[in-house]
Amino acid sequence: MILARHGQSQFNVHFGATRTDPGIVDPILTELGRAQALAIADALMAGDRPRVKRLIASPYRRALETAEIVATRLDVPVSVEPLVRERAAFTCDIGSDPAELARRWPHLAFDHIGNRWWGAGEESETDLAARCRAFRAAMAAREDWREVAVVSHWGFIRALTGQPLPNGAWIAFDPTL
Numbered sequence: 246m247i248l249a250r251h252g253q254s255q256f257n258v259h260f261g262a263t264r265t266d267p268g269i270v271d272p273i274l275t276e277l278g279r280a281q282a283l284a285i286a287d288a289l290m291a292g293d294r295p296r297v298k299r300l301i302a303s304p305y306r307r308a309l310e311t312a313e314i315v316a317t318r319l320d321v322p323v324s325v326e327p328l329v330r331e332r333a334a335f336t337c338d339i340g341s342d343p344a345e346l347a348r349r350w351p352h353l354a355f356d357h358i359g360n361r362w363w364g365a366g367e368e369s370e371t372d373l374a375a376r377c378r379a380f381r382a383a384m385a386a387r388e389d390w391r392e393v394a395v396v397s398h399w400g401f402i403r404a405l406t407g408q409p410l411p412n413g414a415w416i417a418f419d420p421t422l
Contacts, residue, residue, distance in 0.1 A: 247394035249415035252278030254307040256337035281413025286318035298392040332400030333364030384420040
């Protein structure tokens with residue numbers, strides 16, 4: 246499968262410049278972030294790897310926006326999966342109510358996630374690792390995992406793979422190994 250980090254968000258701009266939490270709840274993408282999402286889509290259309298036929302996205306707005314851009318370019322469906330959310334550590338990791346998300350993305354299903362699907366307080370590395378193991382096992386059990394791209398976050402991807410990715414980057418990952 247492919248693991249992609251969402252495009253640059255408003256939070257990333259401010260935090261990158263100051264190294265302080267700017268207090269932005271569930272930020273949206275910047276213009277650069279939208280361009281990064283298009284670049285992800287273009288990269289996934291190129292090459293000799295299996296064609297991506299489905300996207301899985303975190304319920305954070307920055308990931309949903311990235312997934313929407315990629316899905317439109319690839320013409321594939323998107324499903325929302327809270328297991329691939331960011332590790333709760335900053336204000337940006339406070340999510341949005343599923344009803345609000347459904348109004349913005351009416352073509353996506355949010356009825357399977359709770360009203361507070363994000364973590365309460367800072368998530369421990371142990372809890373994050375358990376969440377990564379659960380997701381990895383679920384994907385390894387799927388026959389179509391090679392045709393799936395996941396739009397997620399720095400902390401989740403780092404915990405799953407050991408590799409920190411910049412905004413708009415992606416890597417191939419075999420959940421069966």
